[in-house]
Amino acid sequence: MTTTFKRRHALFTLAGALALGAVAALPAAHAQQQAAWPTKPxxxxxxxxxxxxxxxxxxxxxxxxxxxxxxxxxxxxxxxxxxxxxxxxxxxxxxxxxxxxxxxxxxxxxxxxxxxxxxxxxxxxxxxxxxxxxxLVYLVTRPSLPPQDVKAFIAYAKERPGKLSYGSPGTGSSPHLAGEMFKSQAGLYAVHVPYRGAAPALQDLLAGQIDFCFDPGIGLNQVKAGKLRLLAVGSPRRSPQFPDVPTLDEVGLKGFDADxxxxxxxxxxxxxxxxxxxxxxxxxxxxxxxxxxxxxxxxxxxxxxxxxxxxxxxxxxxxxxxxxxxxxxxxxx
The missing domain is CATH 3.40.190.150 (Bordetella uptake gene, domain 1)
Known part of the structure; x- marks a missing residue:
């Protein structure tokens, strides 16, 4: 083995060792980076x-x-x-x-x-x-509607197919699907009005532009203030906040669950x-x-x-x- 070859071999071996060491250090560095998380917003x-x-x-x-x-x-x-x-x-x-x-x-x-x-x-x-x-979603109506309870509301809507409208945060949102479950199980027809979010739907309900909605909870203060009427809960069990309000399952829409x-x-x-x-x-x-x-x-x-x-x-x-x-x-x- 010549002296030049020995030198090249030694340099190659050293370079290889350094490369292998760097590769071996990568998981350790990655783990250290994770351990330091978070370091920024x-x-x-x-x-x-x-x-x-x-x-x-x-x-x-x-x-x-x-x-x-x-x-x-x-x-x-x-x-x-x-x-x-x-x-x-x-x-x-x-x-x-x-x-x-x-x-x-x-x-x-x-x-x-x-x-x-x-x-x-x-x-x-x-x-x-x-x-x-x-x-949970809550069936709420504008208080100017005559029905005082959910059974009366179902009967009222059935007598007026297509005359009532309900809002939702958008097509396919859980309040929209709750409305479709409600229409299907109650056997009634109401017009769906989709909005870009629950807040604008609530505003139009308060303004009387729509008749009801399945509210995801943001309108409950308005219920407590008497500006909306809460008829039922679209959940398998009653809400702890409103223990006297029935679920839709309890009034006959068996298995209703829009949580x-x-x-x-x-x-x-x-x-x-x-x-x-x-x-x-x-x-x-x-x-x-x-x-x-x-x-x-x-x-x-x-x-x-x-x-x-x-x-x-x-x-x-x-x-x-x-x-x-x-x-x-x-x-x-």
Whole structure:
């Protein structure tokens, strides 16, 4: 072996050793980077406009989450297409834990039935992080309508097919599907008026432009003030806030369940330790009295749990809501 060859061999061996060392250091550096997370602000995309249930829940959790993580947690509203615009924005984001989504469960459980050619797959392109709340829907009417209870209201609507109108946050939203379930099981016809969010639908109900809606909780203060009439709860069990108000199941619409679960998602590929940390912190926040109260003021219930349980609930809801979408031939607008 010549001296030149020996030198080249030594240099090659040294270079190879350095390269192997660098490769071996990559997982350790990646793990260290995850352990240091977060080191900059976190953005929470809310895929519905301000003032609705998703926005209210996100803002209730964002401040204590910011305190727990030691970094700003910023809310960005990206409404449209029943949550798809904000959902796609997060699905396309870097999976580094700095972009999250707050959404109703409908984006995962409903939208694939409404939009056969979605630009992303919410089940594959997003990972569940933490459920936040079970949101009930409440059948509310403008108080100038004569019926004082839900049975009288059903009879009144049946006598006036197509004369009454109801609003929703948009086609395929849980309040819209609740309205379609109601029409199907009660055997009546009313005109659906979709809005870009629950807040504008509520405003038109208060103004008398529409006759009723299935409210996701943001109108309950108006109920308490006597500006709206609460007739029934679209949930399998009564609301703790209104224990004297019957469920639709109790008045004869058997099995009526329009509840939906709101929660946080992250881009697929987000490191498991980051997802676990977020889940732990959000569950702690959901157990605090102040956040439980804010969710209760929406007529909902805080719902801590694992990412797996959140996913399982979404899949069960997909089967339930998919059936009514197919039955009623509901199409995205």
């Amino acid at each position: 976190i953005k929470v995309v809310v895929n519905f406009p301000p003032g609705g249930a998703a926005d209210t829940i996100a803002r209730a959790i964002s401040q204590p989450l910011q305190d727990a993580l030691g970094q700003p947690v910023l809310i960005e509203n990206r409404g449209g297409a029943n949550g798809n615009i904000g959902g796609e924005n997060v699905a396309r984001a870097a999976p580094d834990g700095y972009t999250l989504l707050m959404s109703s469960g409908g984006m995962v459980s409903v939208n694939p039935h409404l939009y056969p050619k979605m630009s992303f797959d919410p089940v594959k392109d997003l990972v569940p992080v933490a459920a936040a709340a079970r949101v 939906t679960v709101f929660g946080f998602y992250a881009p697929a590929g987000t490191p498991a330790p980051i997802v676990a940390r977020l889940n732990t912190e959000i569950n702690k926040i959901l157990a605090t009295p102040v956040v439980k109260e804010r969710i209760a003021n929406l007529g909902g219930e805080a719902l801590p749990g694992t990412p797996g349980a959140f996913h399982d609930r979404a899949m069960a809801d997909s089967a339930r809501f998919g059936a009514i979408i197919q039955e009623r031939k509901i199409l995205a607008e």
